[in-house]
Amino acid sequence: MRPADLILLLVIFAIMYFLLIRPQQKKLKEHQTMLAALRRGDQVITQGGLVAKVVKVKDDSNEVEVEIADGVKVRVIKSTITTVMNKTEPAKT
Template identity: 60%
Template sequence: MFVSPAYAQDASAAAGGMAAFGQFVPLILIFVIMYFLLIRPQQKKAKEHKAMVDALRRGDMGLTQAGIIGKVVHLREDGEIEVEIAKDMKVRMIRSAVVQVLSKTEPAANS
C-alpha cells in the first residue's frame, strides 16, 4: 500500500520539467496575441503620425488635438509651428499637436 503512492510521485517528478513548460505556453500565447492586436497597430499608427507631422508645410490646413482647424503659416526648427486660426490670429503650438491634415498645399514647381 505504501509503495504505490511513491511510484506515482516519482513519475510526476520526472515529467515535472515538461509540465513547467506547459504552464508557460498560455502566457506566451497571450503575449503573442497582445503584440499582434495591440502593440503592433499602435506602433504603426505612431509611425504614420510622425510621417504626417514631418510632411507638414506652410499653407497646409490641419486639425489640432484641441479640435481647432487652422492653416500652418510658419514652421520652426525647434518642433513648433505657427497656425493661423482666424484672420490675423496666430497660435504657436507643438508640431505633434496636429492630428490630421485636412488639405495639403501643392508643392512649388521647380522652374
Template identity: 60%
Template sequence: MLISPAYAQAAGGAGGGFDLMAFLPLILIFVVFYFLLIRPQQKRVKEHKEMLSKVRRNDVIVTNGGLVGTVTKVIEDKDELLVEIADGVKVRVVRSMITDVRAKTEPANTDAAGKKPASDEKKEEKK
C-alpha cells in the same frame, strides 16, 4: 474514519520540474496582444511622426484641442508652427500637438534652378 490512512498518503504533490504546458496560455496571450494591440499602435505612431515631418506652409491642420487652422510659418529649430485660426489671428502650435492634416498643399512644381518646366509654361500661355 471513512478514508484509510494508506489511501490519503498515496496522493503526493506534483514534481517541482519545469512544465512548459503551464506557461503556454501566457505565451499565447502575449502573442495575441502583440499582433492585435502593440504592433498596430507602433505602426500608427510611425505614420503620425511621418505626417508631422511633412507639414509645410498652407496645410490645413487640426490640433489636439480641436482648432482648425492654416499653417503660415514652420519654425524648424523650435519644432513649432505658426497657425492662422481666423483672419488675423495667429497662434504658435507645437508640432506634436497636431492630430490631422486635412488639406495638403502640392509641392512647388519647379526644377533645381527655380524655373517651371516647359509643359507648365505652355499651359500658362494658353490661358
C-alpha cells in the same frame, strides 16, 4: 512550471503584441510621418479642435505657426496636430 503553462504564456503574450502593441506603434509612426511632411499652406486640426492653416514650419524647433483667423497667428506644438485636412502641393521651381 510545466511546459504547457509556458507555451500558454507565450501564446497570450503573442496575442497581446499583435492586438495591442503593434497597431499602436504603427499609428504612432504614421503620425510622426504626417508631422514631418507638414508644409506651409496645409489646413490642419489640432487636439483642441481648432481648424487652422499652417503659416510657418520651424525645422529647428517643435513648433508650427498657424493662422486660426485672418491676421490671428498662434504657435502650436507639432505633436498636438491630429489631422491634415487639405494637403498643399509643393511649389514648382
